[in-house]
Amino acid sequence: MEIANICILGAGNLGSRIGLQAALSGFQVTVYDVNQKSLSGSLVTMNKLIKYLIKSQEITEKKGLEAIQRITFTPDPLVAVENADLISESVTEDLDIKKSVWKQFGHIAPAKTIFTTNTSYLLPSMLAEDSGRPKQFCAFHFHDVFHSKVVDIMPHPNTDPELIAVLEDLGRKLNQIPILVKKENSGYIFNTLLVSLIDAAGRLATGEVAEIEAIDKSWMINFNMPIGPFGILDNVGIDTAWHITSVKRNAASRAFADLLKTYIDQGKLGEKSGEGFYKYPNPSYKNSDFLK
Structure with a gap:
């Protein structure tokens, strides 16, 4: 065709x-x-x-x-x-x-x-x-x-x-x-891998193990990446992430969904709204001194 x-x-x-x-x-x-x-x-x-x-x-x-x-x-x-x-x-x-x-x-x-x-x-x-x-x-x-x-x-x-x-x-x-993708799989290939990262970042944040920037810094430094899991969430859209996370029933996912909802309620949807976990168009994770 x-x-x-x-x-x-x-x-x-x-x-x-x-x-x-x-x-x-x-x-x-x-x-x-x-x-x-x-x-x-x-x-x-x-x-x-x-x-x-x-x-x-x-x-x-x-x-x-x-x-x-x-x-x-x-x-x-x-x-x-x-x-x-x-x-x-x-x-x-x-x-x-x-x-x-x-x-x-x-x-x-x-x-x-x-x-x-x-x-x-x-x-x-x-x-x-x-x-x-x-x-x-x-x-x-x-x-x-x-x-x-x-x-x-x-x-x-x-x-x-x-x-x-x-x-x-x-x-x-x-x-x-x-x-x-040979058969149906929620999240395809990459998103299945990505969700594991995001879920882990959510548990660290809601469990008050570390601040959001610290979590991103650890990922960025150890894997030599230009962006961390919460920066990725801003790119994806916090509302989109909430829709995905909110349907999960385990306690960790529910806690993370609640955190995401606090941002949504403030109109902070990520890059597309100008603010999420970071402020745009110049998020701090892009600053030359962010990893210092």
Whole structure:
């Protein structure tokens, strides 16, 4: 199947990044969100990314301008899917919301449309039937897009096997490295590894073993990394981390979810809100003297 038109559902941080990368790769892109403010914010995010990519000499100014011209922003679901060859869904990591979205778009999307979800922890089999076209449904999960250039392909048991090759080819065209997850696993590969780190950091913080910066410093120094677990949480989004952590029932996870909720209640969602465990755009962990 030839993919030319990509529809992005959800104009948040990752949806915006996927949409911009698709446009930079030559695809026509439509970004949908129910919230006009989110759509406006998506354009702002994309323009910031373009400036960064130009500054780092990864793209030219001309290529950035051409990419923006390939993108349409709309709050109208019918406009969003009018000629979509593929839908990439990146709405809130909430099962009920995602199921509702897929019931809506499964009903109105063209028969040709491939359905993909960018969910981090939910399984595609939880959503496939809601789309009405389970054979055309697969998880297609992006990471950072511009720095962590990995896209996970995770089918559910009823995904059409021929879809895998199509998504692998698309992943490469989007300048990503496609990784096939052979069977459903909440968290794919990297996130399964990452959660172990984050859970451990949460236990250290809620158990008052060490301060947040001390935990990050220990990780950064010992593994020669530019960022620690709480800096990573800010990048992921504290609200996203809370959605994942809050469903766990063990005492340590509940305590960590409660800590994350205190930040959310203050509007501190991480990098996307300007403040989380650190303040942005210049978090202290990036300062030259942070590890001294």
